[in-house]
Structures are given as structure tokens and as C-alpha cells.
Amino acid sequence: MSQPENMRSDDQMGAASSAFVHAEDIRVEFPGSNAPAVDGITMSVGQGEVVAIIGPSGSGKSTFLRCLNHLQPPTSGVVSIDGVSIVDRPGQHPKASELALLRRKVGMVFQNFNLFPHLSALQNITLAQVHALGVDKKMANDRAAELLATVGLADRANHRPAQCSGGQQQRIAIARALALDPKVVLFDEPTSALDPELGAEVLSVMRNLATSGMTMIVVTHEMRFAEQVADRVVFMDKGAIVEQGAPAEVLRAAQHERTQKFLSAVMDR
Amino acid sequence: MNVFQYWPVLAEGLKYTLAVTLVAFVIATVLAVPVTGLRVSRVRVLRFAGTSFVEVLRGVPPLTWLFLAYFGLPAAGWSIEPLTAGILVLGVVYSSYLVEVYRAGLRAVPDGQREAAHSLGLGRRVTYVRVIAPQALRTILPPAVAYLIALLKDSALVSTIGVLDVTAQALSIGQSSPNSLAVFVSAALLYLAFSVPIGALARQLDVRLRHGQKAWA
Numbered sequence: 001m002s003q004p005e006n007m008r009s010d011d012q013m014g015a016a017s018s019a020f021v022h023a024e025d026i027r028v029e030f031p032g033s034n035a036p037a038v039d040g041i042t043m044s045v046g047q048g049e050v051v052a053i054i055g056p057s058g059s060g061k062s063t064f065l066r067c068l069n070h071l072q073p074p075t076s077g078v079v080s081i082d083g084v085s086i087v088d089r090p091g092q093h094p095k096a097s098e099l100a101l102l103r104r105k106v107g108m109v110f111q112n113f114n115l116f117p118h119l120s121a122l123q124n125i126t127l128a129q130v131h132a133l134g135v136d137k138k139m140a141n142d143r144a145a146e147l148l149a150t151v152g153l154a155d156r157a158n159h160r161p162a163q164c165s166g167g168q169q170q171r172i173a174i175a176r177a178l179a180l181d182p183k184v185v186l187f188d189e190p191t192s193a194l195d196p197e198l199g200a201e202v203l204s205v206m207r208n209l210a211t212s213g214m215t216m217i218v219v220t221h222e223m224r225f226a227e228q229v230a231d232r233v234v235f236m237d238k239g240a241i242v243e244q245g246a247p248a249e250v251l252r253a254a255q256h257e258r259t260q261k262f263l264s265a266v267m268d269r
Numbered sequence: 270m271n272v273f274q275y276w277p278v279l280a281e282g283l284k285y286t287l288a289v290t291l292v293a294f295v296i297a298t299v300l301a302v303p304v305t306g307l308r309v310s311r312v313r314v315l316r317f318a319g320t321s322f323v324e325v326l327r328g329v330p331p332l333t334w335l336f337l338a339y340f341g342l343p344a345a346g347w348s349i350e351p352l353t354a355g356i357l358v359l360g361v362v363y364s365s366y367l368v369e370v371y372r373a374g375l376r377a378v379p380d381g382q383r384e385a386a387h388s389l390g391l392g393r394r395v396t397y398v399r400v401i402a403p404q405a406l407r408t409i410l411p412p413a414v415a416y417l418i419a420l421l422k423d424s425a426l427v428s429t430i431g432v433l434d435v436t437a438q439a440l441s442i443g444q445s446s447p448n449s450l451a452v453f454v455s456a457a458l459l460y461l462a463f464s465v466p467i468g469a470l471a472r473q474l475d476v477r478l479r480h481g482q483k484a485w486a
Contacts, residue, residue, distance in 0.1 A: 071384050096393075103390040114385035118403045127399060128389035180389065 019044035019080075020215060021184055026067050026077035028060070028239075037063045038074070039239035045184070050216045052226035052247070055236035056262055061219045064236070065186050068217065069106040070099050081105050082183045104132070107177030107185040111192050113169045115161040121148060121172045122157040125179045133180060140179075147175035151205050167198030171205050184215040191222055203229075223267055227251050235259045275442060275455045282438035283459060289355050289424040289434060294417055296360025301367035308368055309375060319368070326365035332426050334358045339430040355427030363420050370412045374405035407478045414471035418464045425460075435459050 021044065028038040038060045045051050053061045066072035068079055074088045084101050086094050115124050125144035129135040135143070148154050151171040153164075161169050170190055177185055187206065191199035203225050210216055210229050220226060226233050227247045234244040235254070243250055243259045251267070254260045307319030326334075339354040349357075378401050386396040428437035435456050443452035 069388055071388060100390050100392070103388060106388070108385075108388035110381060110385065112381055114379075114381035116382065116385070116400055116404075128391055131395045131399065132390040132392070176389070 020047040020049075020082060021045040021068070021217070022078075022080045023064075023068060024078040024080075026064060026074045026079070028063050028067060028072060029075045036075075036239050038067065040077075041236075041239075041241055043234070043241070045215060045217060047183075047215055048213045049232065050210045050214075050230045051218065051232045051234060052230035053217065053219045053234045053236060054221070054223070054226060054262075055242075059236045060239035061236045062188050063239075065188055065217060065219050068184075068186055069103050069108055070094070071108070100132075104180060105183040107180060107182035109170070109173050109177050109185065109187045109190050111189040113161070113166070113173045113193070115169055115173055115176070117161050120158050120160055121153065121164065121175075124161070124172060125176045128176070129179050143179060144175070147178055148172070150208075151175045152201075165198055166194045167201040170194065170198075170202045174202070174205055174209070178209075184217065185209070187216065187218040187220070189219055189221065191220070221266065223251060223263075235262065237262070273455075275439075275448075275452050276459075278442055279435055279438050279455055279459055282433055282435040285352070285427070285432050285434040286421070286424050286436075286460075287463075289352070289359065289427055289432065290417070290421045292356045293359035293363060293424070294420055296356070297363035297367050297416075297420070298413070300361065300364035301371055304364060304368045305371040305375070308372055323365045323368050326362050331359065331362050331423055332429065334362055335426055335430060351427065351431040354430060355424075355432050359420060359423060359426070363416060366416055366419075367413060370409055370416070371405070373412075374407075374409035375401065377408040378404045411471055411475035411478060414467060414474065418467050418471070421464055421467070422460065 023041060023043045026038050026041045027036055029036045041060075041064055043051075053065065055061050063072055067074045067077065068081070070079070070086060073093050076089050078088075079086045079102065081102060082105050084098075084105060086098055086102050088094065115121075116127065119127065122141065122144045125147055126137070126140040129140035129143060130137055145154065145157060148157055151174055153168055153171055153175070156164055156168060156172070161172065164172065170193075174185075174190075190206070191202050194202065199222070203222060206216070206218070206225070207229055218226075218230070230247050232244060233247045233250040235242050235250060235256075235258075237258050243254060243256045250259065251263060254263055304319055304322055307315045308323065310316045310319065335355065335358045338358045339349060339351060342349050342354075382400055382404065383396060386400045391400070424434060425436040428434050428440065431437075433441075439452050439456035443449040443456075446452055
């Protein structure tokens with residue numbers, strides 16, 4: 001029964017370049033819950049690949065994504081990104097210095113933006129450059145201005161997040177994530193807190209980013225985006241990968257009943 | 270009755286009242302920082318130490334602490350000046366109140382802020398100083414100012430151990446004066462001259478800061 005999905009994922013791995021991001025047997029168990037939130041997921045993502053992770057609420061997709069930069073420490077598993085490997089075992093977790101190395105390679109965009117409300121758009125983008133990378137202030141400012149321009153917000157540099165629309169805030173958050181020159185950017189439902197029109201601004205910035213060759217892993221409910229922009233769609237349920245493959249295969253010709261059921265509920269909207 | 274004729278004497282006391290209030294408040298605000306660190310620590314022993322500090326200090330009347338320090342410490346071979354005892358005791362006792370204010374301020378900062386800082390590779394210190402503290406400050410400020418007023422009023426306790434503050438001065442002339450009412454009314458007005466404006470300031474801060482997100486604009 002698991003035959004088709006294995007074949008597909010093998011195909012896919014062959015198509016992508018070497019495993020740039022690799023997660024091995026990631027498991028997350030929350031105390032007091034009898035089913036694991038993430039139940040032994042193994043996934044490889046090639047450099048420049050765009051992966052969309054879809055699935056019902058509570059399927060563990062956000063939890064898995066957060067394991068990749070260790071915002072959620074896995075109960076066990078290995079995460080490797082561009083040569084940095086982080087190993088978790090029950091009761092044995094990596095040191096902060098190791099995590100800092102991993103996190104330097106990973107940018108993250110959150111559902112609720114999580115911009116720093118007391119700082120201007122520009123300062124939001126310069127903060128980590130100055131305090132995590134040690135870039136000097138002038139260079140950080142230049143870089144931030146350039147990034148704001150690429151997300152179409154050059155005129156918002158000195159505005160506080162509260163003075164910007166939700167779509168603008170999320171674009172600032174993307175610029176903030178890019179300021180550290182990450183090797184991969186994780187998106188955790190980046191448009192779920194936005195109305196469709198504002199969501200579209202954000203998706204267009206993400207499209208450009210994908211075109212520029214950025215490696216992206218996107219947890220999303222935006223099926224059109226997944227279909228048009230992703231190289232691979234992964235369907236998750238109950239903490240495991242049910243099915244994955246090229247967008248057209250998964251979204252239009254799903255093999256598994258669970259996937260079909262989920263898609264029939266969301267695709268018609 | 271002429272309220273104003275007693276003011277020169279009371280003004281003498283005002284120096285002590287203000288000195289006790291301000292120095293004790295500075296001690297309280299500073300000391301509360303590391304104790305809050307203990308109070309919210311992930312290490313159980315440290316957290317227990319922080320919680321004990323707060324519970325023990327809050328659980329005894331400030332006047333009792335004052336007597337304990339001023340009369341108790343010399344008995345243990347540690348002589349202490351009245352002014353020093355007053356300032357230290359009020360400073361330490363008020364730090365225990367402020368720990369809870371600081372803790373509430375930290376808790377009011379959404380988790381997403383810490384996550385964003387971590388995801389950007391910011392270390393713990395930078396995260397606290399640049400991200401968490403400035404946001405917590407907005408929650409902390411109004412109740413902290415309210416405690417400043419409470420401290421101004423509690424500073425009168427030092428009159429019981431011989432510090433010649435406003436209340437002590439009022440007592441010394443009011444006891445033997447035919448106009449004791451005027452003396453104590455004057456003393457009360459002197460406290461109000463400080464507590465009312467500070468209270469107004471606190472309310473303004475509160476109103477401005479309570480607008481949440483809008484206040485950041």
C-alpha cells in the first residue's frame with residue numbers, strides 16, 4: 001500500500017540536487033499526549049527546491065517545520081542543513097552554540113509575523129545583522145533598505161509595524177528573515193492571518209523568492225500557490241507523511257484516500 | 270489657623286522623606302532585576318530562592334522589618350544608622366513587590382517575540398535587552414509608578430526609628446502645639462503635593478500604554 005509514495009519520493013530526490021536539508025526520523029512527543037505530534041518523519045530537500053507541506057490542522061506540519069530550526073526541540077531525530085547537523089535524543093539536547101550555527105542558516109517567517117513592535121521596519125531588519133552577525137550599522141542599514149525595496153516597501157522603512165497593513169508586516173518579516181542570508185527559509189502558514197488580497201502581496205513576494213533560487217519549505221493552506229510555485233507537495237496527517245510528489249500528482253491525482261478527502265474539502269474553495 | 274507657618278520645619282523633614290523615598294525606590298528597582306531573574310529561572314533551586322525572597326518579604330509588615338533591622342541587627346553586633354536602616358529596609362521590601370510587577374511584564378510579551386529573536390540567531394542577552402525588556406517596560410511602568418507613591422507614604426514609617434522626616438517633624442511640633450490639627454494638615458498637604466502629581470502621571474502612562482498595539486505607532 002505504501003508503494004506509490006515511496007516511488008514518488010525517490011523520483012523526487014533524484015530530481016533535486018544533493019540533500020541540502022535533511023531531517024532524519026524526527027519525533028516530537030508532548031507530555032500528557034498519547035500520540036506523538038510528529039511521528040518519525042524523514043525528509044530531504046534539495047538546494048533551490050520549494051516544498052509545500054499541506055494537511056489538516058493538528059497534523060503536525062507546523063511542529064515539524066519548527067523542528068528544522070529547533071524552535072521546537074524534537075524528542076529525537078537529526079536535522080542537517082548545509083553541513084550543520086543537530087542531533088536530539090531523549091533527554092539529550094544540543095547546546096545553544098550549536099543551535100546558533102543551525103539558526104544562522106535558516107530564516108523563518110511566522111503566521112503572526114512576530115515583528116518587533118517597538119522597532120521600525122528598518123530596525124527590525126538590522127537588529128540581527130548587528131547583534132547576531134556583527135555587521136556594522138551602516139552596512140546593516142544599507143542591506144535593510146535594499147531588502148525593503150525588494151519586497152516593495154522602500155517607503156515604509158521608518159514606520160512601526162503597527163502603522164503597516166498585515167500584508168506589509170509579513171513582507172517586512174520576510175525581509176527580516178532574508179537579512180541574515182539564510183540558506184533556507186521556513187514559512188509557517190505565512191498568509192493564514194491575512195485576508196486574501198493582502199495574502200496575495202505576500203505570495204507574490206514568495207514567488208519572486210522561489211524564482212531567485214531560494215530553498216523554501218512552506219506550510220500552507222494556499223493550494224494554488226502550492227500547485228504553481230512548489231516543486232514538491234507533501235501531505236501530512238497524524239504526524240506522518242502520507243503522500244508526496246510533484247504538485248500536479250499530489251493535488252490532482254492523489255493516491256491515498258486521506259489525501260483525496262482533504263483535497264476535496266479544500267480545492268473547491 | 271495658619272497652615273503655612275509650620276512649613277519651614279516640615280520642609281526640613283521633607284529632605285529626609287524624599288531621600289528615603291527616592292533612594293529606596295532606586296534600590297528596589299535595581300534589586301528586583303536579578304531577583305526576577307531567579308523568580309523566572311528554569312532552574313528549580315534558583316526559582317525557589319526567588320519565590321522565597323518575595324514571599325518572605327511580602328509576608329511581614331514593613332514596620333516589623335524596620336524594627337527587626339534597626340533594633341535586631343545591633344543586638345546581633347551590627348550597628349546601623351536610622352536613615353540607612355530605613356532606606357535599606359524599604360528598598361528591599363519594595364523590591365519584592367516590584368519582582369511581581371516585572372514578572373507580569375515579562376509574561377505579557379508574547380512567546381512569538383522570543384521565537385522570532387531565536388529564529389534570527391539572537392543570543393539570550395540580546396533578546397532580553399533589545400526585544401523583551403523594551404516591550405515589558407510598557408506593562409511595568411504604570412504599576413511601578415503606583416508603587417513609588419506607596420513608597421512615599423510608607424516612608425513615614427522611618428519616623429518610628431528616629432529619622433526626622435515630615436511625619437517625625439510634624440509629630441514633634443504637633444504634639445505640644447495648640448494647633449496640632451494645622452500641623453498635621455500641613456504634613457498631609459506636603460505628601461499630597463507629591464503623590465497627586467505622580468498619580469496623575471501614572472494614570473496618563475496607563476491610558477497611553479493600555480492602547481496596546483496602537484501605543485507602538
